Amino acid sequence: MTQEQGPQDPALAARLSAIDEKIADAARRAGRDAREITRIVVTKFHPASLVQALHALGVREVGENRQQELSAKAGELPSLDLRWHFIGQAQTNKAAAIRRSADAVHSVDRDRLADALHRAADGDDILDVLVQVNLTDDPGRGGVAPGEARSLAEHIMTLPSLRLRGVMAVAPLDEEPQSAFARLRSIADGVRDVEPTATWISAGMTGDFAEAVAAGATHLRIGSAITGPRPDRG
Ligand SMILES: *Cc1c(COP(=O)(O)O)cnc(C)c1O
Secondary structure: OOOOOOOOOHHHHHHHHHHHHHHHHHHHHOOOOHHHOEEEEEOOOOOHHHHHHHHHOOOOEEEEOOHHHHHHHHHHOOOOOOEEEEOOOOOHHHHHHHHHHOOEEEEEOOHHHHHHHHHOOOOOOOEEEEEEEOOOOOOOOOOEOHHHHHHHHHHHOOOOOEEEEEEEOOOOOOOOHHHHHHHHHHHHHHHHHHOOOOOEEEOOOOOOHHHHHHOOOOEEEEOHHHHOOOOOOO
């Protein structure tokens, strides 16, 4: 087995193209161009061989939510032209390891994490980062409070090895995704006042990606609808 050609998996190919059709439909209904939407396949809990199979189907953007898993899989697949998106809660002391493997970090939710990612820069490489916003009432969930998103964005702008790309959020379970994503969009507008090129809105998962497309999401993070059910965490 070479790294260029993953194992054939017709069911995986079928799920991937079904989701892409649904994204295209949602974009059409919203009067948007599907080409401005990036579909990230979330591969957490699945082995590197699944990432390889996705790559063989043309997937280039993948997402992981745990540092150890990100580092292990990226390390197993060094020759594949993949972009790794880190989407999970990050401990400050894992920032250097995350930075070594990730091309983008969606889950920056405090100044200290931004500082740690910046300090871990290697030479003059630039890391794409997003401000994660907590749309729930539970302060224990990941993300900065909506009212603090702008000041975190301003802080990121002082760190030259980070490139502020936009905002990320997960819709709360107890709220219609439409209203949650509408709030995210207005927060995104505030962040764009800080940095006009920070246009990414990372929102939408298996259960709510069509609503996210309608609300202007530019990056969808879709896991189980494409990969199939996740194996037990073990
Ligand atoms: C797991 C995960 C996803 C994907 O979830 P699915 O429901 O499987 O599509 C998206 N975003 C984050 C932050 C995740 O942790």
